Amino acid sequence: DAGITQSPRHKVTETGTPVTLRCHQTENHRYMYWYRQDPGHGLRLIHYSYGVKDTDKGEVSDGYSVSRSKTEDFLLTLESATSSQTSVYFCAIKSLGPNTEAFFGQGTRLTVV
Amino acid sequence: GQQVMQIPQYQHVQEGEDFTTYCNSSTTLSNIQWYKQRPGGHPVFLIQLVKSGEVKKQKRLTFQFGEAKKNSSLHITATQTTDVGTYFCAGHNDYKLSFGAGTTVTVRA
Numbered sequence: 001d002a003g004i005t006q007s008p009r010h011k012v013t014e015t016g017t018p019v020t021l022r023c024h025q026t027e028n029h030r031y032m033y034w035y036r037q038d039p040g041h042g043l044r045l046i047h048y049s050y051g052v053k054d055t056d057k058g059e060v061s062d063g064y065s066v067s068r069s070k071t072e073d074f075l076l077t078l079e080s081a082t083s084s085q086t087s088v089y090f091c092a093i094k095s096l097g098p099n100t101e102a103f104f105g106q107g108t109r110l111t112v113v
Numbered sequence: 114g115q116q117v118m119q120i121p122q123y124q125h126v127q128e129g130e131d132f133t134t135y136c137n138s139s140t141t142l143s144n145i146q147w148y149k150q151r152p153g154g155h156p157v158f159l160i161q162l163v164k165s166g167e168v169k170k171q172k173r174l175t176f177q178f179g180e181a182k183k184n185s186s187l188h189i190t191a192t193q194t195t196d197v198g199t200y201f202c203a204g205h206n207d208y209k210l211s212f213g214a215g216t217t218v219t220v221r222a
Contacts, residue, residue: 031210033210035212040122041214042119042199042212042213042214043156043201043212043215044212045209045210045211045212048208048209048210050208056208059211090155090156092156092210098143098144098205099144099161099163101158101161102146102148102156102158102203102210103158104156104157105155106155107155
């Protein structure tokens with residue numbers, strides 16, 4: 001497996017609290033992505049990064065922010081968690097170029113109560 | 114923006130039978146990638162198609178890219194219990210990698 005680690009792997013938090021998920025890679029890949037996975041919706045892109053400090057919104061970015069201050073780390077923050085953000089979150093990394101595969105982390109199961 | 118749609122959402126297959134899952138994009142794709150996610154696991158890359166009309170095979174799996182590069186299919190022959198999981202197609206648009214909703218496959222022994 002590619003060197004990609006998500007932390008924490010599981011988290012239960014209360015509505016209204018801030019939560020930060022971390023994605024760490026050791027592959028020096030340029031692109032990093034955050035997806036959420038919910039039944040019936042597949043993998044939906046939240047935010048992505050195409051370089052240090054270069055990020056952009058995906059299709060379901062409301063309520064989420066990201067930061068990438070160095071190549072290896074991509075942080076996803078829920079500023080004020082809501083129950084609708086209960087989901088499994090996957091980070092993915094990809095090297096430069098359209099014809100390269102994405103490698104996924106193990107996922108973070110987040111429950112907002 | 115680009116949308117990638119997959120059908121069917123669920124596929125219940127008798128062991129030994131064949132089935133096909135389809136992927137359609139609202140825009141022309143530079144390539145299409147297929148991933149498989151086993152229950153409880155994370156998506157894992159299977160294959161990529163780049164050329165119009167391209168066909169690739171991996172053992173019992175046959176992948177096809179449409180002539181217009183807007184659709185793709187995955188055909189599995191003689192389904193086995195090891196084929197259980199969710200199959201995703203993904204389209205690349207600039208820096209974005211957008212996935213379809215996936216086809217979840219269950220197998221009856």
